[in-house]
Amino acid sequence: MALKLRVYVPNHPLVQHWLGVARDEATPSVLFRSAMTELGRWLTYEAIRDWLPMMENGVQTPLAPCPANFINPDVPVAVIPVLRAGLSLLDGAQTLLPLASIYHIGLARDEETLEPTCYLNRFPDSFQPDTRILIPEPMLATGGTMLTVMEELTKRGASPEWVRIISVVAAPNALQRLGDRYPEVVIYSAAIDEGLNDQGFIVPGLGDAGDRTFGT
Numbered sequence: 001m002a003l004k005l006r007v008y009v010p011n012h013p014l015v016q017h018w019l020g021v022a023r024d025e026a027t028p029s030v031l032f033r034s035a036m037t038e039l040g041r042w043l044t045y046e047a048i049r050d051w052l053p054m055m056e057n058g059v060q061t062p063l064a065p066c067p068a069n070f071i072n073p074d075v076p077v078a079v080i081p082v083l084r085a086g087l088s089l090l091d092g093a094q095t096l097l098p099l100a101s102i103y104h105i106g107l108a109r110d111e112e113t114l115e116p117t118c119y120l121n122r123f124p125d126s127f128q129p130d131t132r133i134l135i136p137e138p139m140l141a142t143g144g145t146m147l148t149v150m151e152e153l154t155k156r157g158a159s160p161e162w163v164r165i166i167s168v169v170a171a172p173n174a175l176q177r178l179g180d181r182y183p184e185v186v187i188y189s190a191a192i193d194e195g196l197n198d199q200g201f202i203v204p205g206l207g208d209a210g211d212r213t214f215g216t
């Protein structure tokens with residue numbers, strides 16, 4: 001079955017370098033966090049192309065009038081880190097989007113059923129439909145977590161066409177399920193891996209992103 005959503009894997013040396021560092025089991029927690037921050041920064045840089053709202057506003061240079069383009073401050077921008085592991089990408093994203101509102105959501109997968117449970121939701125009651133929404137979530141495995149996040153967003157008025165996900169490793173299962181339900185969503189991922197093992201971990205993946213970030 002063809003994949004319906006758009007997935008970009010930036011072939012950028014900084015993205016590929018930090019992905020390698022994050023994958024390496026010998027990488028200690030402190031360096032793993034740096035790698036994830038860097039991935040958050042460069043994946044955000046790629047993802048906000050053609051997505052941030054712009055407006056034209058001429059300026060006067062010291063020499064002459066000149067056309068200029070600026071980010072339109074009237075269109076809301078929101079970043080939705082998915083706790084815990086999504087926090088590892090947040091610093092990098094926030095560096096590039098310093099004025100964005102940050103709305104946290106926390107989900108944990110049951111180790112047996114792989115079903116996610118939501119234990120924290122700091123979303124506003126409603127989102128303006130043109131709100132630009134960036135979701136840092138490093139692991140897209142079964143896709144269950146991201147489908148829950150999307151449901152919580154859309155029932156508050158968010159438009160999938162303005163949602164961009166930054167992820168480090170995505171599995172085909174998650175991409176298929178997300179594409180079937182939300183084909184408008186665009187994903188920027190450092191890699192698409194082969195699949196999942198019996199415990200629902202992405203292979204080769206990078207292990208448990210939350211545990212490696214927080215040393216648990």
Ligand SMILES: O=P(O)(O)OC[C@H]1O[C@H](OP(=O)(O)OP(=O)(O)O)[C@H](O)[C@@H]1O
Binds near residue numbers: 208
């Ligand atoms: O696509 P899925 O199959 O839903 O899996 C992906 C989710 O699983 C992990 O979360 P986990 O439950 O380990 O929580 P954590 O981030 O707190 O470690 C990971 O951080 C993703 O959020």
Ligand SMILES: O=c1cc[nH]c(=O)[nH]1
Binds near residue numbers: 202207210
């Ligand atoms: O491989 C995986 C799958 C889900 N969550 C992780 O942290 N790693």
Ligand SMILES: [Mg+2]
Binds near residue numbers: 085208209210211
């Ligand atoms: Mg985890």
